[in-house]
Amino acid sequence: MNNAQIAAIFELLADLLEFQSSNPFRIRSYRNSARVISDLSESIATIVAESPQQLTKLDGIGKSLAEKCVTLVETGSLPQLDELRQKIPETVLQLLRIPGMGPKKAAVLYQELHIKSLDELKIACETGQVRKLSGFGEKTEQAILANLEFAATAGDRIYWSEADAVASDIRQFLLEGPAKLEQLELAGSYRRCKETIGDLDILIVSQEPDAVMDRFAAYPSLRDTIVRGGTKMSIRLQSGLQVDLRLVPEESFGAALQYFTGSKEHNVELRGRAKSRGLKINEWGVYRIDGEEETYIAGQTEEDVYQTLELPWIPPELRECRQEFLWAEKNNLPELLTLSEIRGDLHMHTTWTDGRASLRQMIDAAITRGLEYIAITDHSQRVTMANGLNSVRAREQWDEIDRIRPEFEGRIHILKGIECDILEKGGMDLPDDVLAEADWVLAAIHYGQKQPRQQITDRLLGAIEHPSVNAVAHPTGRLINRREAYDVDMDAVFSACKQHGKMLELNANPLRLDLHDTHCQAAVQHQIPIVINTDAHSVEGLDVMRFGILQARRAGLTSQHVANACCWSDFSAQLRA
């Protein structure tokens, strides 16, 4: 049983306990542990095998949850979970996905009307049974009917890049409205630059709140208004995306921005720290508590809020309650990587295989984007679908690069590269003598992704040990929201990269973002250089670099950790070494 599976079981337990209206803090413990376990780069199974007492050293995992981890690893099941499943059919959890439907209401529906699915709920609403229940009314019944269709998709998160496009559009729409806005900022997971976004949060300071909300209500792709109060309004777009808008006073803007940026876990930690100092933090500001008296002491800027806890401002990308408080306490926050620090891009395709732009077009586009060096890395022959290069064509392409290099002398350095497949049976897709002629070799798995853990791991280790390979491309193979990562022992991959001096790619494609941020952190701990590449299949594809940068920032990476943030002379020296 791997970490993701254990985390999923703890999440399910939390859902089932919530449905039973168990102690909310107990539920939170399960959710916390799920988060900690899925963020962990070490495998729980390995810890259980080697030294199970280490489990309780993990933040948020105590005696009880540690025992459950051991049981799960050793038996693959959990008696407590089986018992709960006996009592509550898992399908009733669907009810919780309806906006406005929480555990209390869902439990009443299940207990009073024996409703176990969305279909049954629809019939009960249409026949007017729901309104008769205590605590329910006609409006609730109508709201359930109106929200039922969202239940199927609720919880679906969109890519950060998509959210960014929507956010920019709404921002512009609001700024162009008649109401004067003194401040406008997007908060939430969008501001933290998470891989995927559940909804958008907008904070505004304005003297004309009604006019702002009227403008918001007139947004062209609005589908309906969910709530509208004095300071808060929520809408749903036609795409299903929810957008929350909040109006805050000037003196609260920083506190609100901090609060609504989250993460929840970061805020819980922050408020705990405030409490121990006799302070209280909410979205309106920081208050000193003196008996019954509450005195506002800060809140206009985020810096002010952190300052009251003697902490420096923490970049939003780091606010996940991982290491940021430890860094901040020592005034040792990393100087996070920026796009302008990137000097090279070492993974891109051309019309020689499945790229849409020619070799020259890609080179020109890289120059336009200010890159100092690039590697042309078309697919190898195994990727037949993409017209992958065999030995002959690979050498032809490299000869072509040799021929045109002088034209670009002094403008850009071009590496003769290849994205060479790691074959299903193990080994590289091109002969050693061919690979030895390349300047830069990426090793990648495209086939046999469903193989068992040991087989995938062995294939990767074989590639890492190969003398011509420089880096592993998209090391886990996951596609966000579409395909799970293949099952691989990342600890073994890290050790092998460290031992053989190889790099790991952070693929900047917003669908991939592979390595995961926690893997990047683990790689840094192993002193493995990260190389952030676009994997561009077109000229425009080179522009996804910025998404890779955001991922790197969330991992706490600085230019020191990233190989292609080096200038050409340092990078080429590193290659020769």
Next chain:
DNA sequence: GCCGTTTTCGGCCCGACTGTTTTCAGTCG
């Protein structure tokens, strides 16, 4: 269920909005 320089019990972040209620519970973020 976790945690501890208020340490083995008693806390655990906090406020807005809605609908169903006559003062508040449930939900959400």
